[in-house]
Amino acid sequence: EDQVTQSPEALRLQEGESSSLNCSYTVSGLRGLFWYRQDPGKGPEFLFTLYSAGEEKEKERLKATLTKKESFLHITAPKPEDSATYLCAVGTGANSKLTFGKGITLSVRP
Amino acid sequence: NAGVTQTPKFQVLKTGQSMTLQCAQDMNHEYMSWYRQDPGMGLRLIHYSVGAGITDQGEVPNGYNVSRSTTEDFPLRLLSAAPSQTSVYFCASSLRTGAQQGYSPLHFGNGTRLTVT
Numbered sequence: 001e002d003q004v005t006q007s008p009e010a011l012r013l014q015e016g017e018s019s020s021l022n023c024s025y026t027v028s029g030l031r032g033l034f035w036y037r038q039d040p041g042k043g044p045e046f047l048f049t050l051y052s053a054g055e056e057k058e059k060e061r062l063k064a065t066l067t068k069k070e071s072f073l074h075i076t077a078p079k080p081e082d083s084a085t086y087l088c089a090v091g092t093g094a095n096s097k098l099t100f101g102k103g104i105t106l107s108v109r110p
Numbered sequence: 111n112a113g114v115t116q117t118p119k120f121q122v123l124k125t126g127q128s129m130t131l132q133c134a135q136d137m138n139h140e141y142m143s144w145y146r147q148d149p150g151m152g153l154r155l156i157h158y159s160v161g162a163g164i165t166d167q168g169e170v171p172n173g174y175n176v177s178r179s180t181t182e183d184f185p186l187r188l189l190s191a192a193p194s195q196t197s198v199y200f201c202a203s204s205l206r207t208g209a210q211q212g213y214s215p216l217h218f219g220n221g222t223r224l225t226v227t
Contacts, residue, residue: 004152032213043114043200043218044153087153091213097168098216100145100152 002027006088006101013108016077021104023088024070033071034098035064036087044087047073078108111136116201116219123191123226131186131222133201139217140206142184146170146197147221153200159184160206191226198223 003026013019025033032051036044048057050066057064061082063074073086085105089098117132135142143158155168159178173195175187184203188195199222205214 034213034215036216041220043202043220044216046215046217049213049215089153097143097155097158098153100154102150102152 002090002092002099004088004090004099004101006086006104008104009102010105011107013075013078013106015079015108015110018074018076018078020075021073021086021106022070023073023101025088025090026069027090027092027099029092030090031093032091033066034089034091035071035073036089038085038087038103047086075106078106080108080110082106083108113137114201114203114217114219116199116222118222119220120223121225123188123224125191125193125226127191129188129191131188131199131201131224133184133186133219134182135184135201135203135217136182137203137217138181139203140181141214142178142201142203143168143216144174144176144184144186145200145202147200148197156186156199188224193226196224196226 005024007022035047038044048064053068055066061076065072085103087103089100091098114135140161144156145153147153154170157176159165165176200218202216202218204216
């Protein structure tokens with residue numbers, strides 16, 4: 001059974017204080033790893049897809065990396081508007097079936 | 111483009127009542143799916159469809175029915191609501207993907223918040 005574990009459950013940062021969110025996974029045959037951002041009362045919004053170990057992707061203050069066992073979402077000099085829940089998901093088969101982690105709630109204080 | 115539209119946004123049901131959660135997308139996506147999100151748990155797949163006329167079960171299908179008569183619409187039916195079905199329901203769509211093509215990102219609606227008393 002595919003498993004996705006995200007840590008920590010919650011993270012509070014001061015504005016400008018860089019940190020990383022972790023997503024570890026146990027799957028049989030990774031086809032893709034996704035990061036989503038979810039704001040309160042909204043649906044998840046796509047951030048990144050990573051396909052193979054060593055791959056990295058960046059978007060503004062966010063950088064996602066992938067190894068054979070885990071992925072990190074690095075947040076550089078975060079701002080209060082980066083406050084959200086960040087979801088990690090893995091895909092291991094056809095037809096876009098994804099297994100999601102429980103999410104990490106990030107709070108950035110001004 | 112409106113993207114993925116879900117209605118209603120909020121709903122309160124009594125145990126045993128039935129209802130349909132609506133989902134429509136205007137991106138011509140072949141793949142559509144329903145997830146539920148509960149506190150302390152990740153999104154869990156209920157049902158999915160890879161095209162009109164084709165549906166299949168996800169991780170937690172019991173108590174729910176789906177059909178896909180058009181590319182645009184993918185309604186979720188609760189046959190006899192139970193308190194355990196209190197949750198936030200998300201519909202999502204994406205381009206058709208396959209083993210050779212890799213994954214396309216899921217586009218989510220903003221959810222239907224359902225309470226069953």
